Amino acid sequence: MANASSTAARYFEGQVRWRPLEIVFWLAALLPFVVTPAYLSLASQVAITALFALSLDLLVGYAGLVSLGHAAFFGLGAYSAGLLAKHFWNEPLSGLIVAAALAGIVGYLLSHIIVRFRHLTLIMLTLGIGLLLHEVANSATWLTGGADGLQGVKVTSVLGFRFDLYGRTAYSYSLATLFVCFLVARRIVHSPFGLALRGIRENALRMPALGAPNQAHLRKAYALSAAMAGVAGALLTHTTSTVSLEVLSFGRSADVLVILILGGAGRLYGGILGAIIYMVARDQFSGINPQYWYFWIGLLLVAVVMFLPNGILGGLSALYKKSE
Amino acid sequence: MQSLVGVLFDGFAYGMLLFLLSVGLSVTLGMMNFVNLAHCSFAMVGGYATVSFMNRLGWPFFAALAAAFVVAAAVAVVLERTLYRRLYRASDLDQCLFTIGIVFISVAAFAFFYTTELQSARVPEYLRGAVQIMGINFAAYRIFLVAVSLAMAVLLIFLLERTQFGATVRAAVDNQRMARGLGIDVDRAFMITFALGGGLAGLGGGLAVEFVGLEPTFALTYLVYVLIVVAVGGLGSIGGSFVAAAVLGISDMAGKYFFPWLGAFLIYLVMVALLMWRPAGLFGKR
Amino acid sequence: MVAQDISLALPKGVRHALIGPNGAGKTTLINLLTGMLQPDRGDIFLSEERVTALRPEARVRRGLARTFQINTLFPKLTALESVTLAVLEREGHAHNWWRGLPRFGASADEAAAILASLNLAGTENRPTHELPYGQQRLLEIALALATRPRVLLLDEPAAGVPKDESAGIFGAIAGLSSDLTILFIEHDMDVVFRFASRILVMVGGSILVEGTPEEISRDAQVREVYLGKAHRG
Numbered sequence: 001m002a003n004a005s006s007t008a009a010r011y012f013e014g015q016v017r018w019r020p021l022e023i024v025f026w027l028a029a030l031l032p033f034v035v036t037p038a039y040l041s042l043a044s045q046v047a048i049t050a051l052f053a054l055s056l057d058l059l060v061g062y063a064g065l066v067s068l069g070h071a072a073f074f075g076l077g078a079y080s081a082g083l084l085a086k087h088f089w090n091e092p093l094s095g096l097i098v099a100a101a102l103a104g105i106v107g108y109l110l111s112h113i114i115v116r117f118r119h120l121t122l123i124m125l126t127l128g129i130g131l132l133l134h135e136v137a138n139s140a141t142w143l144t145g146g147a148d149g150l151q152g153v154k155v156t157s158v159l160g161f162r163f164d165l166y167g168r169t170a171y172s173y174s175l176a177t178l179f180v181c182f183l184v185a186r187r188i189v190h191s192p193f194g195l196a197l198r199g200i201r202e203n204a205l206r207m208p209a210l211g212a213p214n215q216a217h218l219r220k221a222y223a224l225s226a227a228m229a230g231v232a233g234a235l236l237t238h239t240t241s242t243v244s245l246e247v248l249s250f251g252r253s254a255d256v257l258v259i260l261i262l263g264g265a266g267r268l269y270g271g272i273l274g275a276i277i278y279m280v281a282r283d284q285f286s287g288i289n290p291q292y293w294y295f296w297i298g299l300l301l302v303a304v305v306m307f308l309p310n311g312i313l314g315g316l317s318a319l320y321k322k323s324e
Numbered sequence: 325m326q327s328l329v330g331v332l333f334d335g336f337a338y339g340m341l342l343f344l345l346s347v348g349l350s351v352t353l354g355m356m357n358f359v360n361l362a363h364c365s366f367a368m369v370g371g372y373a374t375v376s377f378m379n380r381l382g383w384p385f386f387a388a389l390a391a392a393f394v395v396a397a398a399v400a401v402v403l404e405r406t407l408y409r410r411l412y413r414a415s416d417l418d419q420c421l422f423t424i425g426i427v428f429i430s431v432a433a434f435a436f437f438y439t440t441e442l443q444s445a446r447v448p449e450y451l452r453g454a455v456q457i458m459g460i461n462f463a464a465y466r467i468f469l470v471a472v473s474l475a476m477a478v479l480l481i482f483l484l485e486r487t488q489f490g491a492t493v494r495a496a497v498d499n500q501r502m503a504r505g506l507g508i509d510v511d512r513a514f515m516i517t518f519a520l521g522g523g524l525a526g527l528g529g530g531l532a533v534e535f536v537g538l539e540p541t542f543a544l545t546y547l548v549y550v551l552i553v554v555a556v557g558g559l560g561s562i563g564g565s566f567v568a569a570a571v572l573g574i575s576d577m578a579g580k581y582f583f584p585w586l587g588a589f590l591i592y593l594v595m596v597a598l599l600m601w602r603p604a605g606l607f608g609k610r
Numbered sequence: 611m612v613a614q615d616i617s618l619a620l621p622k623g624v625r626h627a628l629i630g631p632n633g634a635g636k637t638t639l640i641n642l643l644t645g646m647l648q649p650d651r652g653d654i655f656l657s658e659e660r661v662t663a664l665r666p667e668a669r670v671r672r673g674l675a676r677t678f679q680i681n682t683l684f685p686k687l688t689a690l691e692s693v694t695l696a697v698l699e700r701e702g703h704a705h706n707w708w709r710g711l712p713r714f715g716a717s718a719d720e721a722a723a724i725l726a727s728l729n730l731a732g733t734e735n736r737p738t739h740e741l742p743y744g745q746q747r748l749l750e751i752a753l754a755l756a757t758r759p760r761v762l763l764l765d766e767p768a769a770g771v772p773k774d775e776s777a778g779i780f781g782a783i784a785g786l787s788s789d790l791t792i793l794f795i796e797h798d799m800d801v802v803f804r805f806a807s808r809i810l811v812m813v814g815g816s817i818l819v820e821g822t823p824e825e826i827s828r829d830a831q832v833r834e835v836y837l838g839k840a841h842r843g
Contacts, residue, residue: 008722009715011690011735016710066417113600119416120359121603124555128596131548135589192698192714193707195687199695202684209644209682210696211670211757212704220707254424261421291435291540298428302407305414305422 016190025269029175033168040167046279047174048235053260053271054178054185055228060257061265062189063221064201065115066123068253069130070229073103075248077230079137082150082243092158092238096177099234100227107226108219115218118204127250134248150243163239170239177235181228182268188224189268197221201266258297261304264311273312329460331581332574337466339573340473341535344528345546346553347480347565348521354497354560354609355514358412359419362403362426363525364543364550368434370396370526371538375443385448389530396526397519404518409511427543435540443538445530469531476524480562493517497560498609549576552595558608567606614815616652620761625784626793627806631835635815636795637679640763644676645669656761671700673760677750679769679795683738689749690734693721696756724752728782744775748782755786762786764794768801780805803827811835 032043052074059065077099084095114125137144145151156162161169188194196217199207207214237243246252255278256271263274285293308315349363370392377388403426411419451468454461484490492513495503504510532538553572557564572591579590598606616639620626628636641647643654645666653662661669684692697717698704711718725731728748733741738749747767754762767783768776780801783792793810796802802809802823809826811818819829826832 006715006719006722008690008694008718008734009712011688012694012711012714012718016712060417066420068420113596117599117603119357120353120555120559121599123359123416123420124551125596125599127548127551128592128599132589132592132596135587135592139585139587139589187710188707190710191707192695192703192709192711193705195691195695195711196699196704198687199684199692202686203682206678206682206684206753207699208666209670209676209678210699210753211667212699213667217704220705224707257421261417291432291440294428295432298425298430298432301421301425301428305411305418305425309418 012190022269026179029179032171037166037168040171042167042279042283044167044170044174044239045236046275047171047178048232048239049256049259049279050272050275051174051178051181051235052229052232052256053263053275054182054268055225055232056256056260057265057268057271058185058188058197058221058225058228060260061267061270062194062201063197063218064204065218065221067126068123068250068257069126069128069133070225070256071248071250071252072130072133073107073226073229074233074236074252074256075133075137076103076106076226077233078237078243078247079144079150079233080230081234081237082153083143085155085237086150086153090153090155092155092173092234095155095238096231096234099230101230103230103233104223104227107229108223110226111219111222115215115222130248130250130253134245134250137245137248144243144245147245149245153237153241153243155238155241158238163241167239174235174239177231178272181231182272185228185268193217193220198266258301261311262300264313264315267311267313267317270311270313277312327581330462331578333462334466335574335577336570337463337469337573338536338577339570340470341528341532342546342549342553342573343566343569344473344476344531345525346550346557346569347477347562348518348524349550350554350557350565351493351497351560351562352514352518352521353554354558355493355500355510355517356412358408359416359423360408361420361423361547361551362430362543363521364547365427365430366396366400366522366525367529367532367546368430368538368540368543369399369529370523371443371529371533371542372434372438373526374530374533375438375445375538378445385445385451388445389527392530393523393527396529397523399526400522401515401519404515408518427547431540431543438540440540443533445533447534465534469535472527472531476527477562477566484562489513489516552591554605556595556598556605558602558605560609561605561607564605564607616817618810618817618820620791620793622760622791623788624791624808625806626791626808626810627802628793628795628810628812629797629799629802630812630818634812636812637765638815639812640676640765640793640795643763644674670757670759673758674763675754675757675759675761676763677754677765677767679765681743681746681750683746683749683753685739686737688735688737689725689730689741689752690718690721692738692749693724693752693756694718696753697721697724700757721756724755725749727785728752728755729778744771744779747771747779751779751782759790761791762793764792766795766797768796768798776801 032040056067056070059067080102081095081099084098110129114122117125138146158169158173163169196212199212200214200217204214233247236247259274259278260271262278263272264270282293304311345364345367349360352358352360373395374388374392377383377391378385383391411422447465451465453464455464455467484493492508495508496510496513500510529538549572553565553568557568576591579586630636638647642649645664649662653660655661656669656672656674659672661672687695694717697720698714701717703714703717722734725734728751730745730748730752733745738746741749751764751767764783768779771779783794784805786792806823808820809823810820811826811832813835818831818835819826
């Protein structure tokens, strides 16, 4: 079956190939072990947030949908992992799979409602569903612990490695999971389905005129995105052995959206870059009043939308193109 | 009986406040499809303006309210002319993010200048206390609030249905491209509508100080309610905003009073269900 | 009522032109045929099969394709990506999220061939929004062709294109397979008489008259519509 690639196929091969910069990036991700060992817990949080942002990128960056309630799936993953560890068994890897499955299934079911709509209706539905889930978790104290969070979750080790106080195991675990999910996201994006999603994003009207089933495509995207967000939530539960109500909050949905836009949506690495910058900055400025933090975030949002509509990565790639 | 009627009335009054806060957003969204999540910041401007005019400048209550309307309207126009008009053709997401950024900035700014404490405004004597009608006590201030809102609603409907300007607005909401094609200055009409909407929100903010309280997070707390009113009522519809606001206000109040364990769950569920049934809102076009 | 009491049949392989004044309902007719609008009454058949209840994408899969009067393309996708997407959708591969695009070389080759057949060779790797307007109009047609239609509805394929370039576009259309049934909306009568073998005249939402170019040019009613317009215009 081996034959010389035609010019057309070679174009796509060029798109799919790993860039040297990417390899450098992933190798650099190992640096915290050596360079900043005191910050491994933070690094673990960054990896988890990066994965969450990556999941949102599939919806926002590639399919072109808006979601103000993505924390719903993050929280579903977190709570299902927590409940599994608390009541049944506390092996984390199977917990990841359960969380992904649960979040993915719920995401797929909800998508039947959501993908039928656009504009304000879509925004309000995603917002409403997120708020709804938060309320349910708040009220169902018998299951979730309500506002106090889920107590009694004890995840002590993964694959025989104990979760230590320095965060070494946590970061290894989070980084490895992020990398695996990244590989999956990469496959999705460079597949025919990924191209179809971009088609929907670029012109949702043209797609049916090509025979494309928009809603079926979007439902699948939702399921995949929700599953990945669920994995991120489960990671949080495993690495911190807690589940707080905050995982379902609007604040988390808004934060991840800001992070994705900051880094640049639709570029796979945008969410990761945004997460690094945002989380590190928040850690550095953790002393200041939360109000002032949101002042700078507000200013950042305004600036990004006006001057850097494709985020930092978009700005960098535009600079790079200009220099060529 | 007192409690049922009382709760219904309080809910209705709350709904009327939401109406003042929402109607501007509904019409401007219907006209330009511009998602302005910073709409409640105009309410905050009005609220803090009222407080400042009364407490720092000693103005009487009604004068302060009128000033709140004007100040909020002015801020709205400035914002529209300088920043918003560049984003009319931007994506929904960009508009959301930009205006959320404005909200964050406004929340921080007001926290900085006015601290995070709850504000108070000395309303006139005759507006405090209760009025007895048919043996049931009604708070005088809330009657006042309802009266102002109803008056505004009537004024708005008159403006929309009986004036030349109103006809322009209706045409632009119905079909912007055709309206422009007919030579209607949609941009100017939008600017005036935006100012009016912002002013009304500011008035609502001024009235809210002694009703639900004013603090810097007001713009975010009430944003969700305002969005629900606008989405459920239908874009570009004054009547829709009125009905949705009234229903939301009463349901929220009744829910908190009779079913406190439900929390806001019912509101969100009803909104999601309603939007699925009528995506354009109860009175929206299409 | 934008369109009413329309009864027409498009025989296989014939080049039809749909003409008429602005606002006559020509684009509406295309929207009805493709399923973007639903008729209040009546039926649409594609080769004996009743398609009235089918959604637009289902009609495309049965061989009914269209282009848009205003470019409705994918700005950030390259020309090759756009047409490859159309081919992949047709082949049913677009649901595949696991295999990489390089494995679908045959589909990409077909896309490149379609681009070449419309004189778009060389534009493959350029993002659509960078292409000159005339080439974008051709890309519109390329996308429709990628669905391997039996019936092709072209809504003013040369809209906004200067005279000298529009000849190129219609030359490309004329060069399409003779099995393909084509209906194109057009205002330029020179082009209409050169490329159409049947003409439908639509006025005020209805079909005024239908016939060969000779019959139409002799028809008194048609002359009234166009001559009358020229007087007032």
